[in-house]
Amino acid sequence: MRTIKLALLLLMSSGVLMSAASHAAATDEKDCTAVHMAAPGWTDIEATNAMAGVVLRALGYQQTVQNLSVPITYEGLRKGQIDVFLGNWMPAQAPLVKPFMDAHAFDVVQANLTGAKFTLAVPDYVAAAGVHTFADLTQYAARFGGKIYGIEPGAPANQNIKKMIADKAFGLGDWHVVESSETGMLTQVSRAVREKQWIVFLAWEPHLMNTEFHLTYLSGGDAYFGPNYGGATVNTVARSGFMAQCKNLGRLFRQMTFSVDIENQMIASVLRGKVNADAAARKMLSANPAMLEKWLDGVTTISGASGLQAVRASIGAQ
Structure with missing residues (x-):
């Protein structure tokens, strides 16, 4: 009789434990x-x-x-x-x-x-005029208006550009970042390309901009964006x-x-x-x-x- 009672108690305990485990699992699932x-x-x-x-x-x-x-x-x-x-x-x-x-x-x-890659780029007609690296930008400061077009305020890429300017790297100490949304930046690029104006901006792949615009990624920004064009x-x-x-x-x-x-x-x-x-x-x-x-x-x-x-x-x- 004691053996039977013990077996029943174990079975009931097992059932309680299984029920508790099921409840815990259900709770975890609910949380997820x-x-x-x-x-x-x-x-x-x-x-x-x-x-x-x-x-x-x-x-x-x-x-x-x-x-x-x-x-x-x-x-x-x-x-x-x-x-x-x-x-x-x-x-x-x-x-x-x-x-x-x-x-x-x-x-x-x-x-x-x-x-993927993420660094500065220019339209191909700007590259054809001699801008291929970060160091090439400063000699054409007037044509670029001393501006680099970035994305939303607070974005890490913008901070990289600001640090580059603060460091006076590549002679860009008096330049500034134009912060906007991705859409706003690309609208500005589209307008510049349409009017063949000079512009330098943040570019990355994957993105439609790589097929929408004929652009050239700039080399030499490894210290701020990493090697291989910001690979x-x-x-x-x-x-x-x-x-x-x-x-x-x-x-x-x-x-x-x-x-x-x-x-x-x-x-x-x-x-x-x-x-x-x-x-x-x-x-x-x-x-x-x-x-x-x-x-x-x-x-x-x-x-x-x-x-x-x-x-x-x-x-x-x-």
């Missing part, structure tokens, strides 16, 4: 259902956020994207208000992110894009603890990588083709089944079903 991401207003990150969003929604998650400056994004990661950011451009953002990294405010998940790696970063807390999402974001070609195609579809970002993302994912399989290897829906099958069904892929 909403994925908070950030967009600094750059078309490349809007493209990658859109592709990520299609996948997340198909898996049963809710993606929210907040339009935030880069410094505010990292502050959001530190405070736990942002879960994932796909736009950690390195080494351009190195000075900005160092205090956050020292404080363990976020984790670097992985490199989601290699082969960059773009990382996925997540708030501290997110990857451990949300393991299924962690697996997805560890496997989610892009290519310069894919991002350029996405950006072209949205900006040139006037296609909705969600529709462009679905088309891109459907056209790249091998990429999708890599992303979703071992990833499930929020209810535990095959993630790959769910996403394929959502985008109409075979």
Whole structure:
């Protein structure tokens, strides 16, 4: 009888433990259902956020994207208000992110894009007139109006330019940065190109500007933008603890990588083709089944079903 009672007690205890474990798992899953991401207003990150969003929604998650400056994004990661950011451009953002990294405010998940670049550029007719390097700029200061066109205030790339000016590097000590949005900067570039005016501005790839304009990237800015014309790696970063807390999402974001070609195609579809970002993302994912399989290897829906099958069904892929 005692043996039977002991067995019953163990069974009941086991049931309580299993119930508690199930409850804990459900609570963790509930905490992970909403994925908070950030967009600094750059078309490349809007493209990658859109592709990520299609996948997340198909898996049963809710993606929210907040339009935030880069410094505010990292502050959001530190405070736990942002879960994932796909736009950690390195080494351009190195000075900005160092205090956050020292404080363990976020984790670097992985490199989601290699082969990118980010530095100053000029239209090809300016290059043809003799401007090929950072050092060439100063002798044509009057033609450039002593201005370098940047992006939104607070952007790390703008800070790099300001430091270059403060250092009086390349004889640019009396120049200044014109800060604007990405759209505002490119509107200014478009106007200058149309009127064959001289302009020097921040340029990067992937971006539609590389096909919209005939531009030349300037060499010699390694100390401020890194070697190989600001050769960059773009990382996925997540708030501290997110990857451990949300393991299924962690697996997805560890496997989610892009290519310069894919991002350029996405950006072209949205900006040139006037296609909705969600529709462009679905088309891109459907056209790249091998990429999708890599992303979703071992990833499930929020209810535990095959993630790959769910996403394929959502985008109409075979």
